[in-house]
Amino acid sequence: MGKSIVEGKSYSFALRIINAYKYLSGEQKEYVLSKQMLRSGTAIGALCREAEHAQSKADFLNKMNVALKEANETEYWLMLLKDSHYIGAEVFNSIEQDCDELISLLVSIVKSTKTNISK
Incomplete structure (x- = not known):
């Protein structure tokens, strides 16, 4: 079976987050907010990857729920970085x-998994 859409998108997103972190820590000398963004932004893909080999449907659902939380947290850090003028509106x-696309995908996965578990 090929890689899932969410896994591919979360990996690409993680690379964007890493590059944003490099810029923020190197050029802007901003370390605290960008480190939080790096942690949560790269965790999304790691959790999706873990979910591939979940021990049960409940374990899969848990990992996807946590990935959704991390995506939501990443959006928060991005908003703070924009509103504190570390990144511009265009980059944001x-x-x-x-990030919104990932959140939508994860919400859909979580909802459909919950529906399948309850059947």
Whole structure:
């Protein structure tokens, strides 16, 4: 079976987050908010990858729920970085659009998994 859409998108998103972190820590000398963004932004893909080999449907659901929480947290850090003027609106809008797409995918996965478990 090939890689899932969410796994591919979360991996690409993690790479964008890593590059944003490099810029923020190197050019902007911002370390605290960007480190939080790096942690949560890269955790999304790691959790999706873990879910591939979940021990049960409940374990899969738990990992996807945590990935959703991490995506939501990443969006929060991105908003703080924009509103504190460490990143511009154009950069924010681009990354935030990808983050919103991941959130939507994860919400859909969580909802459908909950429905399948309850049947």
